[in-house]
Every structure is written in structure tokens, then in C-alpha cells.
Amino acid sequence: MNRYVLKQHIQEHANVSVDLVxxxxxGKTCIQKSVSKNASPLxxxxxxxEVDILSSLHHPLIPEIMNVYADSRNLFLIESxxxxxxxxxxxxxxxxxxxxxxxxxxxxxxDILQHIHEIGYLYIDxxxxxxxxxxxxxxxxxxxxCIPMHSTQAVFASKENISAELYRQEKKDETTDxxxxxxxxxxxxxxxxxxxxxxxxxxxxxxxxxxxKQMKKSFLFYIWSRRIFCVFFIIISVFFAEETLFKxxxxxxxxxxxEPNVTTFFNAYQETLSQFQGTTIDKIQMNLYKWxxxxxxxxxxxxDVLVSKYLLIQSIQxxxxxxxxxxxxxxxxxxDVERYLMLASYIENPELVLKKESVDAFLQEMERGDIxxxxxxxxxxxxxxxxxxxxxxxxxFQEEKEAFTCxxxxxxxxxxxxxxxxxxxxxLDLELFDEVYxxxxxxxxxxxxxxxxx
Numbered sequence: 001m002n003r004y005v006l007k008q009h010i011q012e013h014a015n016v017s018v019d020l021v022x023x024x025x026x027g028k029t030c031i032q033k034s035v036s037k038n039a040s041p042l043x044x045x046x047x048x049x050e051v052d053i054l055s056s057l058h059h060p061l062i063p064e065i066m067n068v069y070a071d072s073r074n075l076f077l078i079e080s081x082x083x084x085x086x087x088x089x090x091x092x093x094x095x096x097x098x099x100x101x102x103x104x105x106x107x108x109x110x111d112i113l114q115h116i117h118e119i120g121y122l123y124i125d126x127x128x129x130x131x132x133x134x135x136x137x138x139x140x141x142x143x144x145x146c147i148p149m150h151s152t153q154a155v156f157a158s159k160e161n162i163s164a165e166l167y168r169q170e171k172k173d174e175t176t177d178x179x180x181x182x183x184x185x186x187x188x189x190x191x192x193x194x195x196x197x198x199x200x201x202x203x204x205x206x207x208x209x210x211x212x213k214q215m216k217k218s219f220l221f222y223i224w225s226r227r228i229f230c231v232f233f234i235i236i237s238v239f240f241a242e243e244t245l246f247k248x249x250x251x252x253x254x255x256x257x258x259e260p261n262v263t264t265f266f267n268a269y270q271e272t273l274s275q276f277q278g279t280t281i282d283k284i285q286m287n288l289y290k291w292x293x294x295x296x297x298x299x300x301x302x303x304d305v306l307v308s309k310y311l312l313i314q315s316i317q318x319x320x321x322x323x324x325x326x327x328x329x330x331x332x333x334x335x336d337v338e339r340y341l342m343l344a345s346y347i348e349n350p351e352l353v354l355k356k357e358s359v360d361a362f363l364q365e366m367e368r369g370d371i372x373x374x375x376x377x378x379x380x381x382x383x384x385x386x387x388x389x390x391x392x393x394x395x396x397f398q399e400e401k402e403a404f405t406c407x408x409x410x411x412x413x414x415x416x417x418x419x420x421x422x423x424x425x426x427x428l429d430l431e432l433f434d435e436v437y438x439x440x441x442x443x444x445x446x447x448x449x450x451x452x453x454x
Contacts, residue, residue: 004032004078015039016047016144020081023066030066033077033144037070046156047075049121050143054079056119061112061139082141084134091128091188096285096320101136102188103223107216108138109184113177114212121146122172124154126180128187149173164203175205178215185219196222253296260298262306268296280407285318292326303332312340316347316373319380324348339365343377354381363392371396372408379415382422390426401432406440409433413446420453 007029008020015036023030035047054065054077067078109131116123125145132139145156150171163179165172182200185193196218202208209215256268272290276283288311291297301307308331315327324344333341339362346352354377362374371393378385385393397412404412412428419427430450437443 004030004076015043021078023078028066029081029083031063031079031081033079034074036074038073044075046144046146047077049146049148051077053116053119053121053143053146057115059112059115061108061137062143063139063141082132082134082139084132084139087128087131087133090133096289096322100322105131105133105138106181106185106188106219109140109181110212110216110219112138112140113181116146117149117174117177117212120149122149122151122154122174123177124166124172124180125156126177126184128184147172163205165205173205174212175208175210178208178212179205181215192226193219193222256296260301262301262304265297265301265307266310281317281319284314285320285323288314288318288323288327292323297330302330305332305334305336308332308334309337309340312337312344313373316340316343316377319347319376321348321350339370340373343373346377346381350380354378354383356386359383359385359389363389366396368400369403371400372404375415376411379411379418382418384419384422384424385426387426390428394429397429397432401436404433406437406443409437410442410446413443413450417446417450417453420450 003024004021005024006019007022010018010020010031012018015038017034019032019034021030021032022028033047033050035043037044051065051068054063063079063082065077065079067076069076069078109126113123113126123140123143123146125142130140130142132141145154147154150173152169152171154166154172154176163176165176178200182197185200186197189197199218200208200215209218252268252271256264269287269291273283273287276286278286297307297311308327311327312331315324318324324347328341328344328348331337342358342362346354359374359378362370366374377383409430412430412433416427416430430447434443434447438447
């Protein structure tokens with residue numbers, strides 16, 4: 001019996017295959033890397049390098065080696081599976097989370113690279129695709145490009161962001177990985193840490209940082225300098241803000257802080273919300289983050305049904321899993337908010353599959369305005385409505401069509417386009433919205449695409 005059963009093929013290139021397998025003895029999901037014995041000696045050599053590193057490097061933020069074996073055709077490496085998404089994915093989808101945690105992530109990466117160097121190897125392939133984020137920790141994967149310290153050749157390093165010395169026949173040391181780290185920092189701190197990045201990215205490796213300890217101190221120094229500058233800038237900006245704006249915001253917040261109740265909370269919250277610019281989602285994200293981060297919401301207000309329900313709806317409309325999680329953790333749960341908690345859970349955990357029963361339960365207890373909350377969830381979850389759900393939604397559109405903005409109506413169009421793309425028999429009746437927003441460019445451009453798919 002084959003101990004490892006294939007669950008999913010991940011990639012295959014140059015006699016190297018990577019698969020997701022299930023261990024029939026332990027029941028665990030693992031990563032299986034296989035290399036053909038007919039592969040080039042260099043590929044086989046790098047396979048043994050990876051085995052050596054994973055066997056020697058016991059670190060909580062790298063995969064754990066589970067097994068190494070061979071059959072008549074292939075060499076196999078079994079390592080632990082980390083069920084996370086890579087940095088590229090999180091950077092695109094959860095920018096607020098990265099904004100809050102990226103300094104912590106960089107420090108964890110420094111720690112991992114230091115441990116690799118301590119056992120005599122260089123990683124030389126640091127890039128967002130090789131960094132997984134799981135349970136708010138960074139995991140480094142894919143060690144097949146590693147080389148021994150002071151090697152003169154580096155064949156398997158990615159061509160992206162490559163340092164100059166990798167092209168030359170000269171000995172490589174820790175400064176090569178410092179160059180890759182500088183490129184990573186450049187990607188996540190594009191508008192700051194200028195002097196730190198410049199030193200990391202020197203073409204002459206002797207002019208980079210000499211040790212990781214020195215580089216880490218410099219990184220923290222520039223991070224704290226940036227934070228102090230930001231605080232100073234905010235203070236100066238507030239001081240020189242337009243007089244009427246300044247007085248309005250301060251007065252509303254002062255009234256709320258002096259006498260916190262439901263009325264003063266809503267007045268202050270709406271006032272700060274109006275100060276932000278951008279799309280509706282941008283405004284809600286930044287305002288809700290501001291109130292939670294500054295701990296402005298009084299504990300007894302979290303227990304108020306109206307306030308907790310409002311903040312929960314705000315977190316759903318923000319489409320941000322971090323904000324949904326924070327609101328859910330603080331709010332008081334009542335029967336009135338159960339259906340909203342259901343929607344928030346799908347944003348908090350995008351891996352969940354939206355069930356027909358959940359949608360039906362929400363539709364049965366719809367309040368005015370709830371339909372504008374539901375549709376983006378259906379679109380984001382790629383949920384296909386059935387005939388009964390279609391009829392309910394179209395009836396609600398007739399009743400609430402005047403409450404929709406052009407931007408919200410365009411989301412309905414996007415959902416209809418999705419239903420068309422999967423050849424669904426059901427769709428939303430949007431003719432009435434075309435009558436209202438037909439002259440709006442945002443609507444007309446999207447509606448033209450939809451019309452052509454009919």
C-alpha cells in the first residue's frame with residue numbers, strides 16, 4: 001500500500017514535482033517533493049541540500065521534515081504542510097493587516113535567515129511567494145535554491161531581484177541574503193526606510209551591513225524614527241488644520257468622551273467618518289480601524305444592541321477580516337445580530353463555503369437596507385442563487401431601488417456577470433436600475449458588457 005496518497009498536484013518543473021499528499025498512517029496532510037533519478041546531477045544535488053537543511057534546521061517557522069525515501073524512479077522528500085497563503089496574496093487582499101503587522105513579519109524573517117546562516121547555508125531566494133502567513137506568523141518555505149556559505153555558484157536563485165554577485169564567480173556570504181531582504185523591505189515599505197534600503201541594496205556587497213545584528217538594530221531604528229515622524233506629522237497637521245474642521249471634530253469627540261452614550265457616539269462616529277476620503281469601503285475601513293485602535297468605544301457601548309449591530313454592519317461593509325474579528329470579539333451577541341454575525345464570519349474566514357441554508361435564513365429576516373449588505377457577500381463567495389432566492393431578491397429590488405447608489409448598483413451588475421459566467425439559469429432584474437443610472441459612465445460601461453453577454 002502506498003503510504004502517501006495524492007490529494008492535489010501543486011506544480012511540476014524540470015523533473016521536480018510538488019504535491020499535496022495525505023499520510024495514511026498519521027492522517028496528516030503533507031507536502032511531497034519528488035525528483036526523478038534521471039534528473040540532472042545539479043537538481044539531485046540541490047534535493048540533497050534541501051534535505052540536509054531541513055534535517056539540521058529545527059525552527060518553528062520552517063517546514064518540518066517528515067520522511068525521506070526513494071523508489072526505483074524517484075527520490076522523495078515529505079515535509080509538514082503549512083495551510084497559509086503567501087505574502088503576494090495577503091498583500092493584494094488584506095492591506096490593512098500588513099499595515100499593522102509588517103514590522104513584526106520582517107523581524108521574524110530576519111530570525112529565520114540568521115538560523116539558516118548559523119548552520120552554514122545561504123537562502124538566496126527570498127521573495128513573497130516563498131513566505132506564507134499562517135496564524136499571524138511568517139513561515140519560510142522552498143529551500144531548493146540554497147547554497148553552502150562561501151559557494152561561488154548559485155544556479156537556482158530566482159531571476160527577480162537578484163543581487164549582482166550572484167552573476168559573478170565569487171564567494172557569497174550573509175550580505176547576499178541581506179540584499180534580498182532589502183528588496184523585500186522595498187516592496188512592503190515603498191515610501192519609507194530609504195537609508196536602510198539603500199545600504200541593503202548596495203551593489204558592492206562589502207558596503208552592506210556586516211552582520212544581521214547590526215542590520216536588525218538599524219531596521220528598528222528607522223522603524224521607530226518613522227513612527228515618531230508620523231506622530232509628529234499628525235500633531236502638526238491637526239494643529240494647522242482648517243479652523244472649522246478642527247473645532248468640529250474636537251468638539252464632537254470631547255462631547256462623546258465627556259458623556260459617552262448612544263447619541264454622542266453616533267454623532268462623533270459619523271463626524272470622523274466624514275473626514276476620510278476615498279471610496280465608501282476605504283472610509284469605513286479607516287474610520288472603524290481608528291476607533292478600535294484608539295480604544296474609543298466605551299465598554300458599556302459594546303453591550304448596547306444598536307451600537308454593536310451598527311459596528312458589526314460597518315465591519316461587514318469594510319470587507320476586512322481583521323476588523324470583523326475585532327468587532328465580533330468585543331460585541332454583545334443577541335438574536336437581533338445573529339444573521340449579521342453569519343455574514344461577518346464569511347469575511348473573517350474566506351475559506352468558509354457560503355451555504356444555501358444560511359442565505360435562506362438571512363432572506364427570511366431581512367430588514368430594509370440588508371440587501372445592500374448581502375449582495376457583496378454573495379459575489380465574494382461566488383454563490384449561485386436558486387429560483388426562490390432570485391424571486392425574493394428581485395422583489396426587494398423593486399421595493400428598495402431608490403436606496404441604491406450608482407456604486408452599489410454596479411455591484412449588482414458584477415454579480416449578474418458572475419452568474420452569467422457560470423451559465424446560471426438565474427439572474428437579478430436590473431432593468432429598473434438602468435433607467436436610473438443609464439447616463440452614469442460607471443454604470444453604462446459595465447452595463448454594456450453585461451448586455452453583450454445576454
